[in-house]
Amino acid sequence: MDYTTIVAGALKVAAEEENAAEPMGAGEDAIPILPYIPELIFGLIVFGILFWFVSKFIVPNLEKAYADRTSAIEGGMERAEKAEAEAAAAKKKYEEQLGEARAEAAQIRERAKEQGAQIIAEMREQASAEANRITETAHKQIEAERQQAMVQLRGEVGQISTALASKIVGESLDDEARQRGIVDRFLADLDSGAIAPEKLGAGEGR
């Protein structure tokens, strides 16, 4: 028996023994800290798939959402600042306008007061002028009416007195010229105070 057959035989025995033994980590009697190689490889493959999936889809999606969120927040803050500045500018403008309006209103009020006073003064003047005029007119009218009444009265009194006198005296004083002369004389006497007005009645008294 040469040594190659011995070696071959030994190798064969060793191989058979190895085949008979369970693989590392397999079986109920295996040492628990020795890995069962299929589990090790399978675990690596499964984790590899999960890792590929996470790095390909999950992380990019989430990071994109985060970036969008950051920019949205930053954009929102910018917009808010801008709006604030705009509001402040508008407020300033309105306050200025309000101040102007107030000043203008005060001015207008002042002017209105002046104008009102002026108008009142004018009206008062007008009113007093009108009153004077009305009074004057009334005086004139009264004077004219008095004159007219005097003239009328003079005629009537003349007639009545003549009629009365002719009745009393019994003689006709129808002669126009004479009659007029008597009446005129009588009236002249009356005017001059030669005859007391009481005799003609209270209506003619002044």
Place this chain on the structure above:
Amino acid sequence: MTAAGLVLPMAGEGSHFPPTPGDFWQPLFAIPGTEYYFTRPMALVAIAAVTLMVWLHLTTRRAAIVPGKGQWLTEQVYNFARNGIARDMIGSKDFMPFVPFLFSLFVFILLNNLFGIIPPFQNPAMARIGFPIGLTLLVYVVYHWVGLRKKGSVGAYLGGMLPSGLPGWIKPFILFLELITFFITRPLTLALRLFGNMFAGHMLLVVFIVGGWYLFRTFEPGLMLVAIPAWLLGVALTVFEGLIQFLQAYVFTLLAASYIGGALADEH
């Protein structure tokens, strides 16, 4: 009759009590053409990954400036990994390229851990060390690769591990320690921490919940009474496990980010 006498006959073939590391071996079917099995934890990580992809896709497909409820929830988790872990550990200048990796790590580990207490899964896949080792390998490759690219050469990278201002004679010793840290301790602890927490936590839950069931099934009044505090503890531990599961996902991701951040830092 002693309690041991009651329990012992029940333990054995086909029983899950007391739990053994062998209970974590849950083959579903043989992979055709190979001597390997497709195991239940493999199915669970696949379900977790699909669930995560569907959830993330549905909530971020139309990511809006004003988020809806689903997007808001996803954003909270994403922000936690992105700002709370990646940015804080790596720095706001360089963190962005690592966010997909760290976020994937965080949600993948978190959901798989939570599967440990979510019916009907109730098995944390990370209690099978193959999965933590796989993830640790990725972290290991990433932080070394990032460090090498940053420093430009292997020599500069190794030199960068040394704190500045050391006396010359001590440098070899520190370099030795740093090399052990960078190449052995870090990956080893990263993988074992996650594995150990999930493994032990699951065992603990099995002890109290299944143990309570075995006590109850004796129909001995005394032992049935003992089942009640066992279950109460089981409930409390389930809540506690939820916390641990979150914490381990967080710690794993945090350390991964810290290693990457350290590799990227200008000074040691």
